[in-house]
Amino acid sequence: MRLVLVVVFGVMAFRLVQVQEFGHQHYAALSQAQLTQSVSVPAVRGGIYDRNGEVLAETVTRQTVVADPQIIKNPAAVAAALSPLLGIPADSLRAKLTQPTGFVYLAHRVPDQVAASVTKMAINGINLVPEAQRVVPVGLLAQPVVGNVGWDGNGTSGIEYQYQTTLAGKAGTTSVLTSPGGVALPNGSQSIQATPGTGLELTLDESVQYVAEQALAAEIVASHATGGTAVIMDVKTGDVLAMANLTATKGTAPAAPAATTLTAKVAAAPITSGATLVAQSDTLPAGVSEALSNSAVTQVYEPGSVFKLVTFSAALADSVINPGSTLSVPAALPMGKYTFHDAEQHGTVAMTATQILAQSSNIGTIEIAQGLGETRLLNQIANLGFGKATGLGIPGESQGLVPGISQWTGTSIGSTPIGQDDAVTAQQVLDAYNSVADGGVFVSPRLVRATVDAKGGVTAAGATLSHRVIDPTTNAELTAMLEQVVTTGTGTSAAIDGYTVAGKTGTAQIPSPDHLGYIPGAYIGSFAGFAPAQHPVLSAIVVLDRPTPIYGGAVAAPVFSTIMAYALHHFGIPTTAAATTAASTSAVGGAGSVTVPAGAATEGP
């Protein structure tokens, strides 16, 4: 008997030690869980602003109408009273109000005036709870860049997705000690404050973005293109000032995907109770809408003649040519089983290197590339940023496709120098031209120039990386040659009154996805360049998908001119004549010289 008692008490002692010493934390946590109710407090999502602080997307607090059906005595009457206010059929409301639950949502994120009316009605069992809503006051402007948020308030595309962690902040919690009956105990609450999300100040300029989209949309309509992209950039800083991505939604364009249609409907509605409230201010022409993705960095295409910049920069640097070098350009150039032609038929003619570039001679360019060699050409392709991510980090960004030396065929030395075989993004092409504009220094582009904390404090982002890719002498020669493209060559439509412009046109066929070769009659017209040519401040590219006429000089160059002219005036860039005259006047009169403000593009008027 004594032994039994010893064993029993021993077991009890063991269990006591086990519970009190080794398991006390576990049981304390269980107790705490039973007595504590924790409520997550969502953080306010940071806003997205343009470079001048204009709101592109912002989170505001709206009221959501909820009900406790167990309290409501007369669901039919309450439903009838709320129906016209909430815009929900009375039957639907009554069905919700008769559910066997103590909580039901009636309407999410109602407008302030509706919330005020609901409050005024003071219906027992009908309450309002705050809920965050993303508001886009500028309509669908730059929507492919800024992106969207979902119902849960998390970014689903664009900057909203890319910077989700930064924008979202950190949710807080409120823990309330309750009695076993579930009644909150006084002084028993503990709160961990939510940390608001950090806002982003983009490099985009709202006005330039608007003009870019309008000009591009007008050309899409006029040329019956299926879509287009326009990007404008600050030469020195790499700030992307506008990034327009549009798509045609009727006519020759493919049918718009369902999501686009939905977005358009949302935009047309004055108020949306969804996750995002889009203002009704989208005025794109009929048949054109914002693209689903940021095509400037996600969509690749064969660049065509704008790629000749690579060939000429390398050839000038290696002294294969100089701007005045004369070459004999035949009517056609057979290579393997292919024969290369120029866009315009001609006999064998003597052309200078500058003329070859200005007239965009394929054969002349191939001859120069043959003198350059494939290795040097590939090195220059890599130097100018092709085949690599741009550094923008946009979700879905493509690095492009640049075949290595092992993938070259017998005709690659003919096709690659004139912009065939390679697949590039519009932003990559612009980066290359921006390098020439920046005196031969490659500057990584950027879309975010600062972060904005909850109190409005702005912290500038770090400067982008830069490195020299073209020596200054070569760059000066190349700039002069590119200027000739606009003054006497294929890109005269890109000219801007009062400013010198340098750039290059491109007209490229679209490869067939089904078979080797190209889609008959399908072209991409583009123009890339910068201005003022002598003191470049802004660079830009315009790409049109399947336009009519097909030539970049005819469809893309005028859009470039429109956008660039507006931007130059918008940022107060002196005309070329003014800068030149003022400089000469200062040399004579001893006054301070007038130079093109290097940072003009970063300082809005």
Place this chain on the structure above:
Amino acid sequence: MAPPPAAPAAARRATAAPQPRPSTRRPPLRVFEPEPRRSSRRGLSRRGHVWVGVALVVASLLAVVVADAMVAQGQVRLASIQSKIDGQLATQKAAQSDVAQLAAPARLVGQAIAQGLAAPAQVVDLPQVPLNVPLPVPDTSPLPVAAKPATTPAAGTAATTTHTAPTTSSPAKPAVASTPTTVPAAR
């Protein structure tokens, strides 16, 4: 207890009459407690201490209750102010959003067009006037009766970086450089 003292002899004789023998029973002895020394001062002091202690305890409890009430009141006030701040911040955000919506480029352009404004076909740069070059003297002589007034170039016909004032009388002045001053294009 000490026995009573013996009487003198004469007295014993005069009183020869027999007297009842005193009872041999001794009165019951009683124990007398020594009367406590009454110290009213000490008594009062002790009672006072008790009362003071009780009062202190009560006062402390009261103070704690009052302090707790004040803290609770402060918390309620703080929560109320915080709620007001949140409300005002929400209002400010909503107002900021409304302003952004009203200032959206598309709306501005729409309003401008509605009011009859039109985008210029071309942007004309105004001429720069250097400070070290004297301005041309305006021609103040009366115009001939038959003469037509000086015409200004039609808007949008030329984009010039230099121009001469139409009424100036000193055409020999060198053309001056244009300035960064520009007429912004339509938004």
